[in-house]
Amino acid sequence: MEWISDWLKQIILLVLIATFFDLILPNHSMDRYVKLVMGLLIIMAILSPIFQLLKNDSNLSHLAVALKKGWDGKEMASLPEIREKTETLKRSQDTMIQQQTEKSMEQIMIQHVQTKFGVEVVRAKVKTDWNQQKAPEIMQIEMITRMKLNNKNAFSKMKPIEPVHVEIKESTTPSKVRENKTLEKQIAEYIMQTWQVMPSKVHVQVEQPV
Amino acid sequence: MEIIQVVGIGIIVTFLVLVLKEQKPVFAFLLATFTGIIIFIALAGKIAEVIRVLEHLATQAHVNNLFFETILKIVGIAYIAEFGAQVTRDAGQGSIASKIEMAGKLLIMVMAIPIITVIIETIVQILPA
Structure with missing residues (x-):
């Protein structure tokens, strides 16, 4: 309501000024000129709210159009598309999580096997999948290891392998194979125990040192 | 009590002019003109007060x-145009007085041009384009 009183005050004061000027003027032939100017000023004062309204209106309409455009583009294909997007996003997130877990599992396995058995892990592959409780579950573990050439220390830790290791130096092929087999078994058993997976899901292969 | 002063000066000068007109009409005219100027200047201060009030209202x-x-x-x-026109009309130059008035009107129109534009x-x- 403040603007209305402002507006009215302006008009009233302008009319008062106009009458004063009328009184001041010395002769009536000049009257018309001053009256014209004062009349224009008073018209401006009366119309000023309309001017402001028009200016604001145009701005607002521009804004409204812009908003409508912006919303229309997004809302047109809204629900199905958004759902689709969420689905794809979820899927990609799941796969990312799966990959991440697989990778970290592989790394942990590689570390443990390398430190414990003193072999070089050539390749470790863990395959996981989502079970019914929406939790990742290990489906398969593949590991290819290679004997290190200088791994006396590592083997000395393992009691059952030590005698086998001595045999390697004598380089008899069947015993080597047997030794590899036992090592494979040990590694597989270790993995089965630490990760608690079924024995059918673990494949360990020990290669000869190059 | 400016009005008494102004009216007094006016009446005295009128008598003087009446007396002087018989002998020297030119001096009588000069006297009348100067009296007019004096009255005008005396009242200029009053006009300034009115204008100040108007200025306040305008702000x-x-x-x-x-x-x-x-x-x-x-x-x-x-x-100014009115004053000049009256003086010249007093001197019996009605045509010049009307020219002064015309000049005043023209200048007023020129002054009004910025406002009108x-x-x-x-x-x-x-208006919509």
Whole structure:
């Protein structure tokens, strides 16, 4: 309501000024000129709210159009598309999580096997999948290891392998194979125990040192 | 009590002019003119007071300063032109008096041009292109 009183005050004061000027003027032939100017000023004062309204209106309409455009583009294909997007996003997130877990599992396995058995892990592959409780579950573990050439220390830790290791130096092929087999078994058993997976899901292969 | 002074000067000068007109009409005219100027200057201060009040009103009404100045100038031109025209008319030169009045009207029109252009521009802006 403040603007209305402002507006009215302006008009009233302008009319008062106009009458004063009328009184001041010395002769009536000049009257018309001053009256014209004062009349224009008073018209401006009366119309000023309309001017402001028009200016604001145009701005607002521009804004409204812009908003409508912006919303229309997004809302047109809204629900199905958004759902689709969420689905794809979820899927990609799941796969990312799966990959991440697989990778970290592989790394942990590689570390443990390398430190414990003193072999070089050539390749470790863990395959996981989502079970019914929406939790990742290990489906398969593949590991290819290679004997290190200088791994006396590592083997000395393992009691059952030590005698086998001595045999390697004598380089008899069947015993080597047997030794590899036992090592494979040990590694597989270790993995089965630490990760608690079924024995059918673990494949360990020990290669000869190059 | 300025009115008594002004009226007194006016009456005295009128008598003087009546007496002087018989002997020297030129001096009588000069006397009348100067008296007119003196009265005009004496009243200029009063006009200043009125204008000050108007200025105050205008600032309160948020009237554009340009407009107000222009209107004041128009009033001033009107006063000066009126005074000159009256003096010349007193001297019996009605044609010159009318020329002075014409010049005053023209100058007033010229002064009003900025206001009219501003208002016309605003109105044109409002109209849809």
